[in-house]
Amino acid sequence: MLKGFKAFIMRGNVVDLAVAFVMGAAFVAVVTSLVTDLLTPLIAAIFGKQDFSALTFTVNHSTFRYGAFINALIAFVLIAAALYFFVVAPLNHLAERKRRKAGLPPAEEPLTEVELLTEMRDLLRTPPPRV
Template identity: 85%
Template sequence: MFKGFKKFVMRGNVVDLAVAFVMGAAFVAVVNSLVNDLLTPLIAAIFGKQDFSALSFTIHHSLFRYGAFINAVISFILIAATLYFFVVAPLNAYNDRKRRKAGLPQAEEPLTEVELLTQMRDLMRTPPPRV
């Protein structure tokens, strides 16, 4: 019973996933600090308002806090842009440079559904090779 559990836990992808989860959790603090401590004040300096959470309106004694929603949307956009420009784009450039150095072909764009289905149809039309 424990032998199977040990084999499962020591499998490479489980350990990799655990490490990625811990690194991701640590990275969240860095990205949140970048957004909250640097980018949001920069936007406040440009547009004059940093916190929209006080914005609200009332309809029939129901309070709608749309300012908090605006804050969440701005935070999401800033975090997504930060991750893209500081993590995804540099990693893609690094991988492309590594591929060129190794003489491998550049990463191709994925096929659309129509292109993929067309290729499948064409493969099904050709008879299998005779052995």
């Protein structure tokens, strides 16, 4: 039983997943700091307000705090933009550069679900070759 557990833990994908989880947790701190300490003050410099959480309206004695939603929405958009422009785009550029250096053709766009299903349907329609 212990031997099986050791084999499970030492498999590459479990260790890789653990490393990725720890790296992801550390990366959250970096992205949060980028958004909180750099991008949000930039938004405040442009719009004159850094925190919208005090924005509310009242209907029938119920208070709607739409400012907190605006804060969350701005944080989401800024985090998504930071991830795209500082991680995804540079890594895609590096991958494409590697492909060109290796003499490989540019990566093709993946097929859509409809295209894949159509291709599968067509393959299933064709009779198997006779041997």
